[in-house]
Amino acid sequence: MKIEIYGTGCPKCKQTEKIIRMAVEELEIDAEIVKIEDLMEIMARGISITPAIRIDGEIVLSGKIPSLEEAKKLLQR
Numbered sequence: 001m002k003i004e005i006y007g008t009g010c011p012k013c014k015q016t017e018k019i020i021r022m023a024v025e026e027l028e029i030d031a032e033i034v035k036i037e038d039l040m041e042i043m044a045r046g047i048s049i050t051p052a053i054r055i056d057g058e059i060v061l062s063g064k065i066p067s068l069e070e071a072k073k074l075l076q077r
Contacts, residue, residue, distance in 0.1 A: 001031040001075070006042045006052040013037075016051035016065050023071035031075075 005020060007013020017035055024031050036042060042050065049063035053074065060074045 001029060002034065002056055003031050003075075004034045004036055004054040006036050006045070006047050006054070007050040008039055008042070009037050010050070012065050013051040016053065019066055019068055019071050020053065020075075022068060023075055026068075027072060027075055029075055 003020060003024070005013070005017045007016065017033075021033060023029075024033065036045075042052075045054070047059065047062060051065065052062040053060050053066070055074065055077070060077070061070075066074065
């Protein structure tokens with residue numbers, strides 16, 4: 001599984017990354033987590049609101065910090 005976290009480094013984006021990493025660890029998922037902070041790359045991917053999460057090429061969340069339970073549900077889809 002490839003998880004991409006989009007955000008420019010703001011506190012919300014950092015919190016989103018922390019929650020996703022916790023969810024991956026708790027679920028014991030084998031995942032590659034990539035943090036993308038470059039604004040031009042974020043915009044090129046069609047993301048207008050951060051933080052955003054893309055799992056295996058599909059944007060699953062944008063514009064909010066997920067709770068740990070929400071993150072787990074996203075990863076288990």
